[in-house]
Amino acid sequence: MLAACAAFVLAACSVPEGGGSDAGAASKAVRRVVYFVASDKDRETGMRDFREFTRAVQRAGIDTKDVSLELLNVVGPGAEPARRALAELARRPPDVLVATSQFCLEAVLHTPMHVPILFLSHPDPVALGDVVSLARPGVDRTGFTFFSPVTAKHLETLHDGFPSVRRVGAVVDAYLMGAKWFTDDVHLAEASLGLEVTMFAAGNVAALRRVLATAQAARMDAWYVPVSEITSDDPDQVIALMHALNKPIVYSRVSAVLKGGTIAYEARLEDPFGIWARQLRLILAGVSAASIPVEQPQSFEIAVNLDGSREHRALRPSKAILKRATRIAGAPEN
């Protein structure tokens, strides 16, 4: 049935980049799928995600007797370790490569190796030029993106939760500082909600610590922490530093609220490993990755943490946001 699905999809879609491999012949040979992780700290996260991915592949009905799942877990500072590992991989390229971060994707794209790629991205992959469109990537790669243009919605959530807030500090990285969609949304929120948003650039924890110690940061009524390089690399430290400010903070990940953050509005992507597994199944059946749509967030969640709301009145959220919250963490102290 899988081959039949592939035949149908091949018939229904054009294959721009030679993706029409022979599904019948391919189904007999053992295919190599490499799960590529690059980190400068630990191997554990990559190994844990790989196990999740393996389970999702089995759930998707891919016969693991015909597919060899391999983990390429690169640990080390900078791009050099990843570059060396990929150069070695290019000598015997896999049939499919899973690039588990934007960094991994860019490293693979700089390697002379032409294989179908499954990727994830936090920024908009169309704006980055990684794909032509979400519905039809147009190049031999697909995957999913966490990107959803909800910056204004984050600030609106902060405003609804804490109506007295006027001055908001935003912790951003170099990419967000230059992203027009981000700054446009920020300006829209400022104009519509009466907020004054100040950008604080911080590429790592030390930098964040420095900017939070400034007098300008001290004048902020509340903070906005969107997904950036620093929140991806050191989420726990970022949350701890921000929590110490005792000011309302809106995050773009619910997980931050579960770890002590104040409030979050997240465009969620359900079962990302399952998405990769389904897409892998189609690619192994002969469908070109260029014709498999990139999936995007499907559900939206508002999370509120009530810890400390009694001790600090400024951290007590409004009734309106509590009524809309889809997840409540902690409990108000009696």
Place this chain on the structure above:
Amino acid sequence: MKLAGRYFAVLSGFAAAGFAAFALVGVIHTYEENEGRASALQQDEARILGNRIETRLDAFERQIRAVAELPWGDGLLDEDDEREEYRRLIALNPAIYELRTISEDESVRVFVSRVKLDRPASATPPHTAVPTLRGSSAWYGRPYFRNASEPFVTLAIGGGARARQTTVAELDVRFVTDVVNRERFGSDGRVYVVDDSNRLLAHPEPSFVHRNLDLSVLPQIQHARAKLARTAGNTVTVEGTSLYSDEPVYASAFEITRTGWLVFVEQPRDEVLAPVAASLYGMLGLLAFILLLAFAVSVVIARKLARPILEIQRAATRLGRGDLQARVNLGTGDEIEVLGNEFNRMAENLGRSYSELEQRVDARTDALAKAGEALQHQAREVETLNEQLTLQLTELGRSKEEAERANAAKSRFLAAASHDLRQPMHTVSLLVGILRERLIGRDGLDLVDKVQASVQSMERLFNSLLDITRLDADAVRPNVSQFPLQALFDEIAGNYALQARAKGLDFRVVPTRAIVRTDLALLERSVGNLVANAIRYTERGGILLGTRRRFGGRIIVVVDTGVGIPEAHLDEIFEEFFQIDSSNAEQAQGLGLGLSIVKRTAVLLHLPLRVSSRPGRGSVFEIGVPVVGEAETPQRGTSSDFARTIEGAFVVVIDDEAENRFATEALCRQWGCHVVSGDSASAALAALAKHLRAPDLIVTDFRLRDGLTGLMAIDDVRREADARIPAIIVSADVAVQGIDRDDVVVLRKPLDPAQLRATMSRLLAQH
């Protein structure tokens, strides 16, 4: 064991036929039962899923309607309240993506979104224009794909009686996929949903949905739409092909009437019919067992019956190989033992007959040996005769070749000699013509007339001999063209009418409109010979020249009232030099070549020639001609219609033979013409240069000196005079007949002065 095979065939045939009939009934019954059951199960499943989707839609409508019908316009609730209600709805229903309130003036009053700011200013227009709704009715738009990959649908609810506004919700259709994904039908069955324009809305494989696929081409969708349009219910079962391949499927569809969406539950036909196949395989297995049993029974029966028969067969084989002592001893006591006894009797009789036959064969062999010796003797004699005949045939072949060579030499001699003889004959003819016109005394004229008659007779003789020679020498090549037959008739009439009248005969030509396609000159000569012959052999009455229609073509007829031809000579008259005995001096004058020329010309042109005659009553000669059309009116020739005096005409004569040139020049001067002459075109042009007047006519020999021809001379004179001057070529050369130019007239030597004058007169009149 052939007998066993036959028994097996009969037994197994009956068994298989009976069993096949039984199996067929069983399979048909199983097929119908399975098809009906599969259809019912599919329809139930489609209905259940459709109802679940409808329940979800009902829930959306109910919840949104509950908010929409609140007393928004009474001043009790404001826009903030409405926004909070919408936010609550969105929080409770993940499928609701956006909500907005559209006022009576079509402005957005309240807007709540999952990705945009909850401000009316953030609202973009709905994907589909929302109609004005009465009461609190619901309206669904056509599904659309947000970001080109995610299906959404617009749901609008009227504000009810109290509020004149519309609440519009954008619903994420993924909730339909959730309903579909939960179900699995059979082992390879699948469930999917298409919208009212047959686009895939929900499918277990999300990538398919994201592609925004149009499935209108699938036959099950077309059939289901057509069938639902005809029936009152909203569930149907149809056949189609798989979404993935050409595999046939059974599909049942349930229509969600409020949206026009179809919920499909389909299964591969192989899966539906699997019980039928199992039943069929079982039947086939049973059939194989029955056939095996039939075979075993056949072998047992056949062995029992076959033993005595095989003994008879072995004895018959020995008998056939020449063992006439072969006998059988069966002792079965039944009909086969009787058969064995009969076999033994037959063998005894056969032995006796064989002895008698051997004696007869010996006698016959002796007789045949004697006959063979006689035949060998005769063969030797025949061989001797054959050798003699071969020698004679070789001799005959050699004689024939010599005769053919002699005949060819004769033809070449005549062809060459006739050319050389023509030149002096031509000169004599012209000079006699001059002499006749200069003589005044009666006696002298009679003498010249006799000389002229002799010359003309000699000319005819030469011409005939020349024609025969050319035809025999295969030197004549037909020059086929289209021409009106009447022109030929006019030419004949001009040449022979006077001759006929001088003899007191009536000469009549019946006009014709036929346009024929053949060689004009050869046909004219043939018909002329027939007419001349008719005049010669007719003393009273007349000659008629005309045509008859026959078999779609046309036949030229020459009818005379002459002496006729005896039937015994009808075939001989076409042979050379054949003449019917006659006491008439004129009739005796001919050489007997005219009809021979006619016959050979007809053969050359592939024209049928026929003659019929009654002695004392006359003859009819017929020549068939191919007709290509008809002129509107009989086209008369021009040759005899013009009679202009040639007196005063300015004539150029060119001939390299001084005698001929002198005779032609003298003759023309005698007729009152002004003449300049020369032995070549250049000489004639030099003489012409002394005259201011352009020449009226050119008369030239064909073959001039230095390889020049009369045609070149004519072209030179015409070019110098810058005028298309009429021209006559006079030549004894056979090849001149092949000139394919219609701007010159060719006359053959020896030339009758009267013919030259008539031709000159005609050309001058036409010019």
